[in-house]
Amino acid sequence: MALVLTDEQVMLRDSARGFLGKNAPVSHLRALRDRRDHTGFSPALWRQFAEMGFSGILIPEALGGSGLGHVEAGVVMEEIGRALTPSPFLSTALLAVSALARAGSDAQKGEHLPRIAAGSLIAALAVDETSKHRPNRITLQATRSGNGFALRGSKAFVVDGHVADLLIVAARTAGSLGDKDGVTLFLVDRSAHGLETERTIMVDGHNAARLEFNGVQVDADAVLGELDQGWHVLDGVLNVGRAAVAAELIGAGDEAFTRTIGYLKERKQFGRAIGEFQALQHRAAHLYSEIEITRAAVLKALQTLDEDFDQAGPIVAIAKARAGTSATLAVQEAVQMHGGIGMTDEFDVGFFMKRVRVGQELFGDANFHADQLARLKQY
Amino acid sequence: MTADLAAFREDARAWLQANCPPEMRRPSQTEDDICWGGRRWKFQSEAQRVWLVRMAERGWTVPEWPQNYGGGGLSGAQAKVLRQEMRALGCRSPLDSFGIWMLGPALLRYGSEEQKQEHLPRIARGEIRWCQGYSEPNAGSDLASLQTRAEDKGDHFIVNGQKTWTSYSDKADWIFCLVRTDPAAPKHQGISFLLFDMETPGVSTKPITLISGRSPFCETFFTDVRVPKANLVGALNKGWEIAKYLLAHERTMIGGMGDRGGTRPLSQLAAQMVGLDERGELADPMLRGQIAAFEIDEAAFRLALERAGDLFKAGQINPAISSVLKYYGSELNKRRQELMMAAGGADALEWESARSRDGALARGWLRSKANSIEGGTSEVQLNIVAKRILALPGA
Numbered sequence: 157m158a159l160v161l162t163d164e165q166v167m168l169r170d171s172a173r174g175f176l177g178k179n180a181p182v183s184h185l186r187a188l189r190d191r192r193d194h195t196g197f198s199p200a201l202w203r204q205f206a207e208m209g210f211s212g213i214l215i216p217e218a219l220g221g222s223g224l225g226h227v228e229a230g231v232v233m234e235e236i237g238r239a240l241t242p243s244p245f246l247s248t249a250l251l252a253v254s255a256l257a258r259a260g261s262d263a264q265k266g267e268h269l270p271r272i273a274a275g276s277l278i279a280a281l282a283v284d285e286t287s288k289h290r291p292n293r294i295t296l297q298a299t300r301s302g303n304g305f306a307l308r309g310s311k312a313f314v315v316d317g318h319v320a321d322l323l324i325v326a327a328r329t330a331g332s333l334g335d336k337d338g339v340t341l342f343l344v345d346r347s348a349h350g351l352e353t354e355r356t357i358m359v360d361g362h363n364a365a366r367l368e369f370n371g372v373q374v375d376a377d378a379v380l381g382e383l384d385q386g387w388h389v390l391d392g393v394l395n396v397g398r399a400a401v402a403a404e405l406i407g408a409g410d411e412a413f414t415r416t417i418g419y420l421k422e423r424k425q426f427g428r429a430i431g432e433f434q435a436l437q438h439r440a441a442h443l444y445s446e447i448e449i450t451r452a453a454v455l456k457a458l459q460t461l462d463e464d465f466d467q468a469g470p471i472v473a474i475a476k477a478r479a480g481t482s483a484t485l486a487v488q489e490a491v492q493m494h495g496g497i498g499m500t501d502e503f504d505v506g507f508f509m510k511r512v513r514v515g516q517e518l519f520g521d522a523n524f525h526a527d528q529l530a531r532l533k534q535y
Numbered sequence: 536m537t538a539d540l541a542a543f544r545e546d547a548r549a550w551l552q553a554n555c556p557p558e559m560r561r562p563s564q565t566e567d568d569i570c571w572g573g574r575r576w577k578f579q580s581e582a583q584r585v586w587l588v589r590m591a592e593r594g595w596t597v598p599e600w601p602q603n604y605g606g607g608g609l610s611g612a613q614a615k616v617l618r619q620e621m622r623a624l625g626c627r628s629p630l631d632s633f634g635i636w637m638l639g640p641a642l643l644r645y646g647s648e649e650q651k652q653e654h655l656p657r658i659a660r661g662e663i664r665w666c667q668g669y670s671e672p673n674a675g676s677d678l679a680s681l682q683t684r685a686e687d688k689g690d691h692f693i694v695n696g697q698k699t700w701t702s703y704s705d706k707a708d709w710i711f712c713l714v715r716t717d718p719a720a721p722k723h724q725g726i727s728f729l730l731f732d733m734e735t736p737g738v739s740t741k742p743i744t745l746i747s748g749r750s751p752f753c754e755t756f757f758t759d760v761r762v763p764k765a766n767l768v769g770a771l772n773k774g775w776e777i778a779k780y781l782l783a784h785e786r787t788m789i790g791g792m793g794d795r796g797g798t799r800p801l802s803q804l805a806a807q808m809v810g811l812d813e814r815g816e817l818a819d820p821m822l823r824g825q826i827a828a829f830e831i832d833e834a835a836f837r838l839a840l841e842r843a844g845d846l847f848k849a850g851q852i853n854p855a856i857s858s859v860l861k862y863y864g865s866e867l868n869k870r871r872q873e874l875m876m877a878a879g880g881a882d883a884l885e886w887e888s889a890r891s892r893d894g895a896l897a898r899g900w901l902r903s904k905a906n907s908i909e910g911g912t913s914e915v916q917l918n919i920v921a922k923r924i925l926a927l928p929g930a
Contacts, residue, residue, distance in 0.1 A: 159842035160849050417925055432929035434918075440927065441920035445859045452838035470834075477831045526827035533830070535802045535817045 157459050159452055165231055168224075172235040175208060180241040182504045188242060189361035195319050196355075196363035197242040206275025211249045214257065219265060220273035221253075226396065226461035230403035230454065237407025240511050242362050244278045246400055247316035252279030254396045255324050255341060259381030259389040264343065268322065280320035281393065282311040282367055289520040291326070291394060292334055296369060298327035298342060304376045305329070307342065307369040315518070317365025318355035321346050325369075326390055329383060336387040341380040348372045360510035392465060395472045398519045399457040402472075402479035405515045406454050409483030410447055412490040412508040416440070419494055436493060443482075443489055450475075450482040470532050477525035480516040487512045543613050547620045554589045556582035560625045562799055565895060569631050572661025574708045590629035591660045597635055600643065604651055605659030611848045615841075633702070634658030634665040638711050638730075641781045645728075645769040654709075654730070666733070668698040668712030668755060669778070676915050678713075679722045679775060683757065685714035685729060692716075692729065692767075694737075694760040700909065704753040705740045707733055717772050728774035730766045737761070747901035748886075748894070782911065783857040801833075801871055802826050805878035822877055829867075829874055836860075836867055855923035862916035865906035872903040 161169065180201055188196055205211045213229050215221020222228075229250055236245060249272065256268055256279075271277035283291055296309030307327055317323065323344040331338025344351065352368040381389050417440060420431030430436060457475035460468040487509040491498040498505045520528065559582050563569060570576070570583050578584040590596050593607060598614040600606025609617065621628075639658050642651055657663040674681040683696025694714055704710065709732050717725030731738075737760035743752040769777050802817070805826055810818045817823035843860060846852040875896055876883050883900075885891035907913040922930035 158845040158849065159838065160845050160851065417927070421926075421928060429928045431927040437921035437925075437927050437930050438914065438917040440925055441862075441917040444920055444925060445863050448856070448859055449832075449835045449839040449863060452842040453835035455842070456838050474831050474834045477828075478835045522828075523824070526824060526831060529831060530802070530816070530823060530827040533800070533802055534815060535806050535811065535823065535826070 157463065159455050159459075161227070161231070161455075165227060168228055169231045169235065171208075172210070172232050173238070175204075176235050176239040176241050179204065180239055180243075182240050182507055185240050185242055185361055185507065186504075196357065196361070197244065197316075197319070201241075202243055202278075203275045205243060205245060205249075206273065210245060211275050212253075212269075212273030213249055214253045215269045215273045216257075220270040222273075225458075226399060227455070227458045229396075229400055230458040233400045233403040234407035234410075237404035237409075237511070237515075238411040240360075240408065240507055244280075244316045244319070246397065246404070247280045247320065248272055248278050250400050251281040251315075251393055251397050252322065252324055254393045255281065255380060255389060258392060259341060259386070261377075263377075264380065277322060278316060278320050279322040279324065280314050280317045280365075281397070282314045282317060282323050282325045283390065283394070284313045285309070285311055287312070289517070289524055291390065292336070294326050294328050294339055295333065296325065296327045298329050298340060298374075301373060304374050304378060305342065307344070307372040307374065309369050311367040311369075312364075313356075313518075314365045314367055316363065317367055318353060318363050320365075323351075323367070324380060325367075326386060331384075338384050339387040339390060340383050341386040341389060342374055343378045343380050344372060344374055348374070358514055360507070360514045362511070362514060391469075394519055395468050396461060398472050398476040398525075399454070399461055399468070401515050401518050402454045402457060402475040405479040405483035405512060406447070406451055408508050408511050408515065409450075409479075409486035412483075412505060412512075413440075413443055413447060413486045415505060416486075416490045416493050423495075430493075439489060439493075443485055446482045446485060450478040453478045470529060473525040473529045473532065476520060477522040477529070480522040480525075483512045484516055540612055540616060544616050544620060547617050548624075550593075551620055551624050551626060554586075555624060555626045556586055558582035559586045559627045559629075561627075562625065563627060565892065568627070570627075570629060570661065571632055571664055571703070571706070572630050573632075573664025573706065574662070575706065576661070576664065586627070587629045587661055594659065596630045596661065597639065597655075597659045600639065600655065600659065604643075605656035611844065615844070630661045632658065632661065632664060633667055633707075634663065637667060637781050637784050638665050640784050641711075641728075641777050642768065644780065645777050647768075649765070650730070650768060663708045664703070664706060666701050666704040666707035666710050666755075668701055668704075668710045670700040671697060672699050676912055678778070679726065681713055681715060681726065683712070683714050684718070685716050685727060685762070687716065690764055692762045692764070694729070694731075694757045694762055696757050698755040698757075699752075700743075701740070701753050701755040702751045704733070704755045705742055709733060710738075710755070711768075713774055713778055716774075720772065723775045725772055726774040726778065727771055728768040728777045729762055730768060731760065731762045735760050735762070745902065745905070747898040749898070750902075783854055800830065801874060801878075802830060804875065808878045808880070808882070819878075822874070825877075826874055829870055833867060833871070836863055839863070853924055855919055858911070858916040858919040858923075861910060862907075862913050862920070866913060868906050869903050872900040876900050 209222040210232055212221030213224050217223040253272060256265055268277060285295060298305040298307050325342045325344050327340055327342055328338055329340040350370040350372040354366045356364050356366055358364060420436060421429055423430050453475045457471045460471050490505045491509055494505050497503050558580060567579060570587055594602055594605060595607045598607040598609040598617055602608040635658060639655060642654060669678060671681050671683060685692040685694045709730060712729050713726055714729050715725050716727040737758040739756045740753045743750055805817060812818045840860060843856050879896050883896040886894035886897060918930060921927045
């Protein structure tokens, strides 16, 4: 597969860019933040996502979706990154759909996927428990109880957990900390008794939640996939999320970079455009190189998820690490090169810096993925 | 189409398995393992000779060149498959040469039919080894200010001047050379592109010793060298265009150094040198992190090279991307060499022992410092990106 977008993918990119540029530019996020919106996103916009076919992008056509792949999902994520659009696209359309489609029974798929495609169900993946992403250290316990299980423990950094109707929760049902066997995924309704949700507004104006499970009772049919065998599914779903966030980071980084180049051409000091100074030219050219090289890795990761899903681990680690590092450099340079105005809240560039910090942390930062790659390569 | 490609892959794999000698499937240990070809080439082994002959017969020393010039006539997609299969089997490159990387592409684009017929098949078969006469003592980064003079004498030119940093000019059979044919014209417009035999009277060379000790570089002197007019490539005074085209190829090549099939992953080398701890992790945790970060960048860079090729085929490439690749690839290779030295510790400091293969690590490390100088410095590449891609003012 050539490392370029197909004509159809380019059309999708252009239509996503046009749609988000018109309906959800950075001012959209700013407005939601400033009015302390209780959801942090626009339900009306999410309905439009459904009409555009975005919310069902990974859902088979038979279940009401668009039946597209991860490259297409990444194309949309990159544009979301460019516009900084807050939406449940990542949590619901990519993470929850991947978990349901890969592990769900026909009944579970039939119940949830058409509703997600229609934009009427929001779902979230609850994995992390500590401040750093450590998916192999799940301690939330699910113990047998009645005809099902009782869940005890807590989750953190659950993206869109504050508005999700349905939670997909990784819990330990057997084995001990660090074991791959003994992890099980559960579907939990938001109204379940004993579930406490605390909305956590993040630095970038996006939202996540902390969840407390105080003996939440679920039926046996709430198990997603096989009992004790959830690790493999979870790992795959996390890779979907990592590659998607990498694409978003490239979008955000590239947009910050593009705006910075524009500013270098326009801003005059000492009687000339600051972009004439070689000190800035070389840093800009270096940053361009970093972004271009990362772009190749991200596209390869997305293509590998489509073509050889189970072998995607190393390239996803590479893509997420690179994207985190390159986008971080892009926003740091953006603020620095914009000077004083880059530090003001009134100017948009700070929003990119904040979003990139969140994206860097989400599903493992560059250090996590470097360590991950070293493990995969046995050193 | 995909089915054809799959069939091609099967055939290529079977042929490589049957024809690539086992000795040629081991990673290159030293620079001497690389086959450069040429009139005076002494094959290191019978396997090296056989491998070259077989690949050349098939046109696979230059897979994408047309068959009538000694190439394989493969499509870009087929050539990519061939490279993948060669890498999978660990096949060494049968022939590396400036003729393949640099002069060939320039001749295919700018050469006359006679020039193509005369030179391309000999490059493909490894019979003639070429060197590149570009840099001069006073024309480095500012290459277009070169002063080697070629005077028009009717049916021939008389060339006088000096080149420097001419790689392997003491071993090369022919030179492709930038010369000034119109000293009155603005500097970019009075340059021509000439080919001549290094055995022509008046040509002499002198090796340059680098900080790494041995070096492929020479100074090359021309005193009243007579070059037939037929050896002018392209139009008179239009050599700069060819030079630029060719530099783009050189950049991609240097940028891709360390990416040749058969190079072992840095992590494996480091594991051998530093050892693993009881958890199976590199015994030096800080170095482990640096190596992992390096391998991430290296893998991404490799994909960027692949993507540049795909973009080129799709007609979507900005030619200045070669500057990105040259810049990034050469800086990456320097980083690799620094990490090798760190992993090697005191062992890597030995300069003369047999154990250290005459200081191979240290010499490789020192040699790599030239990567970001030769073929246009990193700073020049960044200037090009700033100007041709970012369109920054005054760049």
